[in-house]
Amino acid sequence: MITIIKKMIGGVPVPDKKELSEKAPVEFAGIPDELVLFMSHHIGAPAVPLVKPKDTVKRGQLIAEPQGLVSAALHAPTSGVVKAIEPRFHPVLACMSEAIVIEPDGKHEPVEGLAPKASDLDSLSAEQIRAIAREAGIVGLGGACFPTSAKITPPEDKHLDTYLLNGSECEPYLTADHRVMLEEAEKVIFGFKALMKASGVSRGIVCIEDNKPDAIEAMKQAMSGYDGLELAVLTTRYPRGGEKQLTQAVLGREVPPPPGLPYDVGVLVSNVGTAYALAEAILTGLPLVERVVTVTGEGVAKPSNFKALIGTPVSYLIEKAGGFAGTPGKVIMGGPMMGCALKSLDVPVLKGTTGILVLTKEQAVQEPILPCIKCGKCIDACPLGLQPLWISAYAERGFIEEAESFRAMDCMECGCCAYICPAKRPLVQLIKMAKAEISSRRKARR
Amino acid sequence: MGDRLLVTPPPHVKSAKTVQGIMLDVVIALCPAAIAGIVLFGFRAALIILASVVSAVASEAIYQRAVKKQVTINDFSAVITGLLLALTLPPNVPVWIPVIGAAFAIVVVKQLFGGLGNNFLNPALAARAFLLAAWPLHMTQDWVNPMSYDAATSATPLAGFNATGQTALTFKEMLLGQRLGSIGETCILALLLGGIYLLARDVIDYRTPLGYLGTLAVGTWIFGKPGELFQGNPLSAIFLGGAFIGAFFMATDYVTSPVTPRGRLYMGIGCGLITLVIRLWGGYPEGVTYAILFMNLVTPLIDKYVVPRYYGSGHDKMARKGGGR
Numbered sequence: 001m002i003t004i005i006k007k008m009i010g011g012v013p014v015p016d017k018k019e020l021s022e023k024a025p026v027e028f029a030g031i032p033d034e035l036v037l038f039m040s041h042h043i044g045a046p047a048v049p050l051v052k053p054k055d056t057v058k059r060g061q062l063i064a065e066p067q068g069l070v071s072a073a074l075h076a077p078t079s080g081v082v083k084a085i086e087p088r089f090h091p092v093l094a095c096m097s098e099a100i101v102i103e104p105d106g107k108h109e110p111v112e113g114l115a116p117k118a119s120d121l122d123s124l125s126a127e128q129i130r131a132i133a134r135e136a137g138i139v140g141l142g143g144a145c146f147p148t149s150a151k152i153t154p155p156e157d158k159h160l161d162t163y164l165l166n167g168s169e170c171e172p173y174l175t176a177d178h179r180v181m182l183e184e185a186e187k188v189i190f191g192f193k194a195l196m197k198a199s200g201v202s203r204g205i206v207c208i209e210d211n212k213p214d215a216i217e218a219m220k221q222a223m224s225g226y227d228g229l230e231l232a233v234l235t236t237r238y239p240r241g242g243e244k245q246l247t248q249a250v251l252g253r254e255v256p257p258p259p260g261l262p263y264d265v266g267v268l269v270s271n272v273g274t275a276y277a278l279a280e281a282i283l284t285g286l287p288l289v290e291r292v293v294t295v296t297g298e299g300v301a302k303p304s305n306f307k308a309l310i311g312t313p314v315s316y317l318i319e320k321a322g323g324f325a326g327t328p329g330k331v332i333m334g335g336p337m338m339g340c341a342l343k344s345l346d347v348p349v350l351k352g353t354t355g356i357l358v359l360t361k362e363q364a365v366q367e368p369i370l371p372c373i374k375c376g377k378c379i380d381a382c383p384l385g386l387q388p389l390w391i392s393a394y395a396e397r398g399f400i401e402e403a404e405s406f407r408a409m410d411c412m413e414c415g416c417c418a419y420i421c422p423a424k425r426p427l428v429q430l431i432k433m434a435k436a437e438i439s440s441r442r443k444a445r446r
Numbered sequence: 447m448g449d450r451l452l453v454t455p456p457p458h459v460k461s462a463k464t465v466q467g468i469m470l471d472v473v474i475a476l477c478p479a480a481i482a483g484i485v486l487f488g489f490r491a492a493l494i495i496l497a498s499v500v501s502a503v504a505s506e507a508i509y510q511r512a513v514k515k516q517v518t519i520n521d522f523s524a525v526i527t528g529l530l531l532a533l534t535l536p537p538n539v540p541v542w543i544p545v546i547g548a549a550f551a552i553v554v555v556k557q558l559f560g561g562l563g564n565n566f567l568n569p570a571l572a573a574r575a576f577l578l579a580a581w582p583l584h585m586t587q588d589w590v591n592p593m594s595y596d597a598a599t600s601a602t603p604l605a606g607f608n609a610t611g612q613t614a615l616t617f618k619e620m621l622l623g624q625r626l627g628s629i630g631e632t633c634i635l636a637l638l639l640g641g642i643y644l645l646a647r648d649v650i651d652y653r654t655p656l657g658y659l660g661t662l663a664v665g666t667w668i669f670g671k672p673g674e675l676f677q678g679n680p681l682s683a684i685f686l687g688g689a690f691i692g693a694f695f696m697a698t699d700y701v702t703s704p705v706t707p708r709g710r711l712y713m714g715i716g717c718g719l720i721t722l723v724i725r726l727w728g729g730y731p732e733g734v735t736y737a738i739l740f741m742n743l744v745t746p747l748i749d750k751y752v753v754p755r756y757y758g759s760g761h762d763k764m765a766r767k768g769g770g771r
Contacts, residue, residue: 257758337458419457419461428455428456
């Protein structure tokens with residue numbers, strides 16, 4: 001069954017710029033001179049190192065184990081020697097963070113016992129699939145990095161009925177999910193069925209934006225052999241692929257405000273990359289040690305989609321993409337709407353790194369910030385029905401309680417408001433500030 | 447790498463919309479009305495427009511320099527204020543009227559309250575109200591006959607229309623603006639052209655002019671003919687007087703009107719109601735200025751209570767009623 005979905009609350013029409021890299025097949029990026037693997041790759045408790053400096057490791061070997069339920073295991077992406085365990089600069093947390101540094105030996109030798117877990121899903125129980133996801137260190141690859149084993153083990157009291165596979169990839173420029181769906185549709189669907197089986201959900205809906213017709217076709221083909229799968233084709237509009245937006249558009253259900261999650265309304269949402277990683281873990285036994293990363297933007301010579309080892313330096317990937325085209329102005333980890341700007345290229349690819357975007361000097365201009373003229377465009381653009389102008393105005397003046405009463409904590413930081421603002425006000429940054437202050441006050445009260 | 451990379455918070459791409467661009471769109475949208483005013487009322491009208499715009503821009507620059515703020519005349523907002531004020535003045539007023547009015551609008555109404563984005567009254571309209579109170583004769587008698595360019599001191603057609611519910615003007619005369627009135631308010635065709643431009647460019651929300659003109663038209667149809675109900679002339683009500691320029695260019699001013707779509711509809715309806723009441727039962731022939739100024743004052747209240755529906759609010763409502771999810 002195919003549904004075409006046009007409705008959406010708020011959002012902005014951002015030029016998608018997918019044409020730069022959507023035609024580039026996924027290539028293996030190669031083995032760099034050094035891999036940096038953070039203990040914190042995910043939401044939740046950091047992993048605990050199991051190796052010491054000078055230990056030799058093999059591809060797929062467990063090098064750090066999860067701590068608690070909401071945590072993820074970490075594996076060596078290639079064979080080599082542990083050079084150090086030391087704090088390195090974490091590009092997303094923006095602070096020094098414990099990491100295992102591996103010096104590859106170039107042999108890419110797999111660890112002993114790396115073998116397929118099963119060739120079909122019938123031979124696996126739900127518990128076994130969850131265990132594979134946990135052992136393979138799989139986290140949500142859409143960027144949020146929530147440990148997948150925890151997601152598919154929801155609390156007993158939640159009644160789940162639908163699983164959404166998110167292939168909308170609404171962030172402009174990025175094409176990693178697009179290529180995965182196009183090139184590995186069979187495996188993505190296999191992984192999706194595994195996610196559904198593990199969480200006990202019988203209805204699955206594959207959600208793709210209509211700017212990827214070839215991926216839609218490939219996924220439609222791959223789905224045809226399975227029961228209980230539907231396809232939803234959505235019009236292209238940012239932030240179409242936010243899990244709250246998807247749940248609302250596809251099922252007409254609204255997720256409760258934070259800390260509400262889709263499972264509160266019987267829904268789970270996973271990224272296509274996550275489904276693919278789980279399929280790999282089941283069909284080949286390889287844990288999550290590599291992922292597809294788009295390296296794109298007007299500032300790179302040859303926009304590409306790479307299969308990169310986790311921990312590969314950003315500078316290495318940019319070089320593999322033909323280096324810079326002209327003078328780079330800004331390098332972003334992630335997409336242009338929610339990604340973070342890098343001050344140094346000496347940082348590694350994380351499990352949640354969807355892309356590396358290089359903007360040219362001309363594109364990376366800082367426009368002057370003007371006073372708010374109350375045009376209300378941020379209100380029209382907000383997909384959550386918030387009023388960014390008031391929240392940011394209160395945050396700017398230190399009125400944190402007022403910012404909270406205007407539902408600052410609901411904000412998912414999609415950036416639509418700041419994108420559309422004619423006065424170029426840093427709305428998301430101000431709201432983030434308010435959120436941090438509200439959180440710390442809540443903690444202090446407890 | 448010799449060059450430093452720019453590190454700023456997301457989003458890293460921005461829309462092409464700018465404050466300056468929006469203001470320029472408004473200036474462009476006012477041009478047809480200004481040109482029509484000059485054609486209808488002659489050189490005098492051009493002089494008033496020029497004096498008002500120059501005074502507004504100069505006042506802003508002089509004030510900002512005097513208090514050592516950044517001079518922001520290149521955002522075109524002072525040009526709009528000057529232009530709007532001039533278009534609401536009778537064509538034959540002495541030149542010092544727009545000069546004083548525009549200076550009052552910029553310095554007292556806008557800058558003293560914090561400049562662009564912080565004034566709570568529409569500067570051009572507040573200045574017009576000030577001029578009306580200070581020099582009532584100039585503001586109500588300095589008319590010019592259209593196309594013949596000679597002075598006239600009789601009442602505008604609106605006064606007669608309010609009293610009788612009828613007008614001798616033809617539809618074509620009203621559309622082209624061939625009547626006594628302020629420089630930019632009479633030519634409905636030119637105003638409509640500008641209004642459509644603003645709507646097409648997504649600068650203004652259709653709800654405000656629709657609510658305003660709709661309420662005024664319906665209200666006039668019901669109550670507009672003395673002694674009889676449902677016999678009024680709705681079209682003349684919105685074509686005569688300043689409702690058209692007010693609905694498209696003044697009630698829609700971002701800074702002094704509500705920020706939500708529903709709020710903007712209420713803004714329009716409120717303006718329409720107050721205009722109607724002043725015209726039919728008040729002491730002034732025209733109520734547009736005071737209607738919009740009053741609604742400017744009510745705007746913070748509208749913004750407080752008319753808020754968008756937030757995502758997931760259904761769950762909160764159920765929780766409050768004691769229902770489960």
